[in-house]
Amino acid sequence: xxxxxxxxxxxxxxxxxxxxxxxxxxxxxxxxxxxxxxxxxxxxxxxxxxxxxxxxxxxxxxxxxxxxxxxxxxxxxxxxxxxxxxxxxxxxxxxxxxxxxxxxxxxxxxxxxxxxxxxxxxxxxxxxxxxxxxxxxxxxxxxxxxxxxxxxxxxxxxxxxxxxxxxxxxxxxxxxxxxxxxxxxxxxxxxxxxxxxxxxxxxxxxxxxxxxxxxxxxxxxxxxxxxxxxxxxxxxxxxxxxxxxxxxxxxxxxxxxxxxxxxxxxxxxxxxxxxxxxxxxxxxxxxxxxxxxxxxxxxxxxxxxxxxxxxxxxxxxxxxxxxxxxxxxxxxxx
Numbered sequence: 122x123x124x125x126x127x128x129x130x131x132x133x134x135x136x137x138x139x140x141x142x143x144x145x146x147x148x149x150x151x152x153x154x155x156x157x158x159x160x161x162x163x164x165x166x167x168x169x170x171x172x173x174x175x176x177x178x179x180x181x182x183x184x185x186x187x188x189x190x191x192x193x194x195x196x197x198x199x200x201x202x203x204x205x206x207x208x209x210x211x212x213x214x215x216x217x218x219x220x221x222x223x224x225x226x227x228x229x230x231x232x233x234x235x236x237x238x239x240x241x242x243x244x245x246x247x248x249x250x251x252x253x254x255x256x257x258x259x260x261x262x263x264x265x266x267x268x269x270x271x272x273x274x275x276x277x278x279x280x281x282x283x284x285x286x287x288x289x290x291x292x293x294x295x296x297x298x299x300x301x302x303x304x305x306x307x308x309x310x311x312x313x314x315x316x317x318x319x320x321x322x323x324x325x326x327x328x329x330x331x332x333x334x335x336x337x338x339x340x341x342x343x344x345x346x347x348x349x350x351x352x353x354x355x356x357x358x359x360x361x362x363x364x365x366x367x368x369x370x371x372x373x374x375x376x377x378x379x380x381x382x383x384x385x386x387x388x389x390x391x392x393x394x395x396x397x398x399x400x401x402x403x404x405x406x407x408x409x410x411x412x413x414x415x416x417x418x419x420x421x422x423x424x425x426x427x428x429x430x431x432x433x434x435x436x437x438x439x440x441x442x443x444x445x446x447x448x449x450x451x452x453x454x455x
Contacts, residue, residue, distance in 0.1 A: 126166035132158045167194040167203040171210050181221035181249075186214055222249040222260040224267055232273035233293075233333070240293040245269045258298035270295060272320070291320035292329040296336050306347035307385065312339045348373040348385035350392055358398035367398045 123129035135157050137150035147155075172189035190212045192204035201209075227244035245268075247261035248254060258266070270293065296315045303309035315338040317330035327335070351374045359365035371394045373386035383391075 122161040124162055126162065126164045128160055129162045130158055131161045165195070166205075167192050167199050169193075169204050169208060169210055171212075174214065177216035177218055179216075179218055181218045183215060183217050186216045188212055188214075220250055222247050222256055224248075224261055224265065225253060226267050226269075229271070232275055234273070234275060236275050236278035238272065238274045238291055240270050241273045242270050257301060259301060263298075266298070292317055292325050292333075294318075294330050294333055294336055296338075299340075299342075302342035302344050304342070304344060306345050308341060308343050310339055311342045314338070346385070346387045346390075348375050348381050350374075350386050350390060351378075352392045352394075355396070358400055360398075360400055362400045362403035365398050365400065366395050368395045370394070 122131050133156075135155050137145045137147050139145055139149075170191055170193045174188045175186045177186050178184045190210050192199050192201045194203065225246045225248045227246075229241045229243045232241050233239035245266060246255050247258045249256050249260065272291070272293075294315060295318045297313050299311045299313045302311050315336050317325045317327045319325045319329070351372050353370040353372075355367045355369045358367050371392050372380050373383045375381050375385070
């Protein structure tokens with residue numbers, strides 16, 4: 122067979138002979154019966170197998186990912202030499218993650234001193250993408266962060282000895298980047314390091330910077346609300362005629378749809394739990410006299426809510442609560 126595995130072919134020689142086994146010209150035999158080649162060896166060859174791709178080895182920019190490749194025969198792993206090296210799958214591939222974040226600096230601000238020595242500041246932001254979207258400072262390399270403050274000096278202040286002037290204005294507040302918010306959802310706090318530094322960059326007593334406003338070291342931060350409001354279906358109108366109210370239940374749920382405390386949701390976005398509703402106008406007709414019933418003040422509440430009792434009470438001329446009560450009946454309804 123032409124192949125030791127997979128589908129191969131085998132060949133044989135064929136000659137045309139008569140009944141006496143004498144060799145004749147090929148034209149004397151039927152060519153359709155001449156079989157000189159057939160398939161052979163249906164044994165499956167070892168094949169390359171691959172594992173899953175790994176995650177990209179970088180978190181941003183261009184990198185590589187890997188996967189395992191091996192030669193397998195049936196259920197058995199065999200030597201790679203048993204598989205065709207020309208059909209071996211690739212085991213390393215390039216991968217592209219989001220663009221790496223980088224530091225972006227703004228222009229220097231004005232010097233804090235109108236005369237003499239002071240300092241000036243500039244904005245330093247961590248940005249990513251072609252549009253410069255601002256992200257948390259932790260996304261950038263802290264070791265390469267540009268400075269956001271520098272010393273500056275203008276003309277000497279008149280009437281102040283230069284030595285005093287330098288001692289007073291060479292101290293300044295320095296502060297680091299904000300920490301991530303303490304809360305993963307809702308409101309939390311974030312902090313940064315704030316210290317008073319001298320002209321050598323060493324930490325000085327805070328009183329030496331008392332002539333300058335101290336930057337805040339903590340502040341409130343807000344991230345996505347932990348829960349979201351879920352409003353149930355509206356109830357039926359509270360009245361069958363006239364003006365009434367419809368109610369519904371409003372609950373705070375988490376991302377699994379489970380009910381949580383209401384303070385986990387944004388109170389400014391809570392949906393309304395009640396609304397006004399209008400039914401058809403109320404009309405109560407006295408079938409005895411063919412005219413609408415007008416309720417009088419100081420009448421028993423039962424009378425107000427029951428037209429039949431109102432008819433009976435007016436006909437009797439007595440309060441329902443008086444002595445000598447008796448049944449009075451009106452006409453049957455249709």
